[in-house]
Amino acid sequence: MQTDAKVVPLNKGATQQSPTSPVGRLPVALIQVRDKVALQLKQALQVLFDNADDTLFEMADRATSNAEQNAFFEAMRDLRLKRKSIERTFLQKVFESFSSLNQYEIGAAPKLDAVSFDSLSLVQNDELEEVVALDAMVAKVVNRDGIALGHLTARFNTLVSKKIEDKSNPLGPRLLCETFLDACRSLGVEIKVKLIILKLFEKYVLTELDQVYAEANQLLVTAGVLPELRSAPARRQPERSSTAGSQAQPHTQPQVGTAASAGQVSEEGVQEVFGVLQGLLSQVRGSSVLPRRDYPADAVPVSSLDLMRLLSHLQQHLPQQHNDDYDLRVSLDQLLTRASARSGRARVVGQVDDDVINLVSMLFEFILDDRTLPDSLKALIGRMQIPMLKVALLDKSFFSRGSHPARRLLNEIASAALGWVEQDDAQRDSLYHRIEQVVQRLLNDFVDDPTIFSDLLSEFLAYTGDERRRSELLEQRTRDAEEGRAKAELARRQVEEALNQRLLGRTLPEVVVRLLQEAWSKVMLLTCLKHGVESVEWQSAQQTMDDLIWSVEPHEAPEARARLLELVPGLLKSLREGLASAAFDPFSTSEFFSQLEALHVQAFQRFRKPEPVEVLANDGLESPPLLLDLPDEEEVEQEAMPAMVAVVEEIVLVSPGETQVQEPESCLADDEEALGFVDNLRVGSWVEFQEDEEHKLRCKLAALIKPTGKYIFVNRTGMKVLEKTRMSLAVEFRRQAIRLLDDALLFDRALESVIGNLRRLKGA
Template sequence: MKTDANVVHLNKVAPEHSPTSPAGRLPVALIQVRDKAAQQLKQALQGLFDNADDTLFEMADRAASNAEQNAFFEAMRDLRLKRKTIERGFLQKVFESFNTLNQYEIGRPAPQVEGVSFESLSLVQDDVLEESVALDAMVSRVISRDGVSLGHLTTRLNAMISKKLEDKTNPLGPRVLCEQFLEACEGLGVEIRVKLIILKLFEKYVLTDLGELYAAANQQLVEAGVLPELKSAPPARRQPGRSASASREAREEAAGASAAEAAGYADEGVQEVFGALQELLSQVRGTSVLPRREVPADALPISSNDLMRLLSHMQQRLPASQVVDDFDLRNQLENLLSRASAKSGKARVVGEVDEDVINLVAMLFEFILDDRTLPDSLKALIGRLQIPMLKVAVLDKTFFSRGSHPARRLLNEIATAALGWSAQGDEQRDALYQRIEQVVQRLLNDFTDDPAIFSDVLAEFIAFTGDEKRRSELLEQRTRDAEEGRAKAEMARQQVEQALNERLLGRTLPEVVVRLLQEGWSKVLQLTSLKHGAESAEWLAALVVMDDLIWSVELHESAEDRLRLLELVPSLLKSLRDGLASAAIDPFVTSEFFSKLEAVHVQAFQRFKREMAEAESTAEPVEQEVEDRLVELGVGPLLELPPVELDAPAEAPAMVEVVEEIVLLAPGETRPQEPEVNLPDDDEALQNVDSLRVGSWVEIQEDEEHKLRGKLAAIIKPTGKFIFVNRTGMKVMEKTRMGLAVEFRRGAIRLLDDALLFDRALESVIGNLRKLKGT
């Protein structure tokens, strides 16, 4: 064995890949293995990136939608921009993994590099799960193909270093390389399906040649005297006369021709999720949930094709009036098999894999039919899809793991559309109910063994719900606009009420003035507030007119006030007429108001003349200015005032004292009374309200028998109102934050879970199986 070396030569790879810090002292032979492996890995990565564009372009060319096509084009662009960064990051991690081979890591837990564990199987993070399953599948294929060579390499490395290695922690092992590549790709902003394709390309261009890499590394170490007695299997022989570049070209050609294979890689990888589910089922078999079957010793399992025929037989004979709660798929199938066995004289049972599928689908539908989010009236319809869904699952195990599976999407789309459905009147006439019934009946009648029917039915159902959604969104927008308009009107009304009460409450004024302000000028003020706002010059001018009117009917003793009144009345009457006309007040009502108001003003002027006449009779000086102004004033009947008789008392106008706050309501309108409750901010009911988002669905208990479903369409900020609409977009309820909290507290309102139905069902099944496993 050669001596250790402190100098590391990296010129064969690239200077940017040198380690960032000095490593533990590595043997020269190990450094040579590292450098040669890094060179091969770099060339393989270049092949990956050189062909990634072609693969992604073909995927984009076959995309089913513009959005999907754009996702692939964006991935191509992102990959080009970050190619160098990914290459450099990957090779840097390869060097770092070698540099730590002679370094102990004190106090650091061993890395968890195992495959998918049942405890970590979470449907909340489907992307992570699919990525992990894909990685496990890739590693398994390398181990099954090149496991012996890898094991010998690990043994030789252990003979040269102080830290104990295993195949899964070998710096050139498939798991470490895959994880390092994933870490280097963290900066890619791509969807999981694109990442899975890139992983497939990594397997095709990098992992495929690991056997040659291991063979070369083992040979290098044998030549260096490291365990020469350990005989490694020779690497797979290439065809005579075939160069390395020719081999690479063949792989590239194969890769280009198998873009569809890369696209289907997600299916290939996530099928292993079904294996994880099977393992969970096996651990609870024999419990009350899955009692063990009493199988005769000579019983033969039927094929999946035979099972499909039995299911089709049940499907065609499923009664239209079948009560879902009374239908037990497993018992029905068992009875059919028993009758078939009796006729043939041979005991037949369902195979273990198919039995697991049956159990999983039955558990899923048990959740679905118990789900409180799904309307009871539609459960019977959706429950009839159990056999078609089971047949799909028998044909394609990715039904359990691929969110884009057409059958799974159809179930989710139906449940999403049904979220806002409420049974009212004749449900058979409801368009959504009829469409779901048509979907169910078509699948029962036409689905035999070709799952393509689900794609067709899904497309038709999405088109139907899309039309409904567009209509409801249009009406919903109108509802929002109307409510926002109402909120602005309510705010304006409150501002006017405040202005009126500040000026009138507690005062005694002529009845005509109070009525004019409350019934007429209040509308002028509301209109001004809506058009110009409560801070505008127009609003302030309208308040001045109101203040002047009130002042004009009060008693005034000083000559200055009398002169001001004489000056004010003509312009005041004009402002009042113009304002009431702009608010479209009934002209007959306006005429009545002015007739009575002028009488009030005339009485005031008559009082002025009487006082002047009394002053003359008592030889008191007459206020000549006031008298001249009365003569000059040319307003209506003031020039035609009858002669003043000193003994004739002036007729007093009808007066009214404003003792209650003015509330502006239309005839027959009432203001809803909110509950006089003040809940603390940490109250659970208030937290439920605050967790609502626009689009959230709730179920409203109208009375003991009737329930209504509503979607939060808007939260009107000026009034704090929560506006709910039904699935057609029509308003069904409005509540304040506190009023809504009270309804939550007494159980009259319940938040509906709008997460995808199938995903929630599968998550529940996995959670229940885990619990049973732990008991």
């Protein structure tokens, strides 16, 4: 039977994985936020639906026709029937959006379909009304709660591997509105009713977001996630120049370095941000940073198209190896001088283009001075300056839109390079080779079509996504192994403590001490690992040890013999079963029990009194009873006395092939700055260790094993490379052998630095 192309077999659909299936567990702090917010949203939705009936009834009462009135009544009925389904679907999608935070979604940038105006219908007009209403709702929330949302997004970014923006934040107003609209798809209502329901969502859910954001931020602050964020991001708010300020509206000023609140940057917003940057540059022209350039009075500015051609020429003739002495401005001036000589008139760069060149130059000065980037990769990234300059000249949103493909490409390269370690043969490293390919393609193929950045970004994300999944898998295995080791070490300490409590300072038969230390300790270790120290099994293992020690000690009390007779059979049974469960060597077990049997026989003999023995004469006739000259008890005890051992040192259990090495610890004051640095380290933080004068090791804190206090570090592939204690890390920090690497977005840090420097120069 032929299958229709439009029919998807059920078994095939069931086996396909969701594109947003989580690849890793969410951090505990994020789970707490998710669960708390889900409860708040559920309560807000319940209030919405409780009030929906009254609102729709009032609308029906004011209806101007029977058809309109019936539409509202049908909507009331439909909403009542599907209320639970909408609530469940909405909350499920909120949970799914949280689950996808630890996964990169890799794919090509969406392409806009060609639109035919002839094909526009009422359905498209309805969708347009939905979009307009949604944008207005989102804008209100952003204007009111934009700062709190920005802080929440920043905190989420420190907890998850996938970089998110306000628009992709699971608690962002846009995603919540789209999720609610999607959950309401099953409602068979017309657009007028749907807009009323959207208004209700705004009134009863979106108005509560300020409280939701406040409590979510507080939860994360309590968990130690970016507690230093202030209530108002004054540092990131660009100043208005006098000219830009007079033209701009009071609520349209975006934050530099972040994406626009609704996910799109309007032309007005783009020009405003660039105008602010131009205003800052104008304040420092003529200073040592931007010396004033003297041009002839008749100088003609080159067009943007000609400037792009000159830059493309420089791009094609860029040196194969990045040279620190290479100055783009000098090379461009030389080309302009030649062009001026050919045309007979002085050619210069226009003021706007000149500002773009200066800004990009300042950005790359920061990038090439950044200590976070390895030197070998700085040389590669430095070769991207001309392509980045060209895309900035083409599209001024490069400075204002955090999601701009060129910016994202630069940020992704820098993030991937964070854990890269300098090598003798860097070209053989896959990451170095991949970045080199990206740079070379830009230099060879980028002329004036910026879509190449989107293509390269998709390819690079696909590569880093695969690398990240492999490293996360190995990193998880490393964590599991270390946690297993920590549990085993903790259990071993518990067993050592139990043994020392009973044996330290006592003198016992050597066979018993060996039996407990070499054999029974293994039984107790397995019991501790499987059942814990609060379990009945652990108490029973300890009782067996206590009974064994009591059974080989001398006792004078008359009732001790009866207790020994009653105790020994059960004791031997418990010992045999325990050693068998621990798979202890049967030959050694047999030897232990033979010696133990002799000890118990001697213990019984100590309780028996000697009786007179009658001796018969040789003729068989009874003679007067004579007593044999038996050795006294002291002599018998001395002849059969077992080897005794005095336990004077603490017992330390070491696994076969393992040596107990204690890391030398230095003591630092509790208020020592170095200890504060260590305590502020978070899992996922990248650090650099200065191993010696020439070698540095970059690694990530993968786990803090609390039972042992060990800090486990892995390289970028997820393999364990270091294990440190809190004190040893503090000592490394105090001698300046360890440095925390800044993993914030490279371009954003560079832009903030440029703006900060320009402001300082302006105020100087």
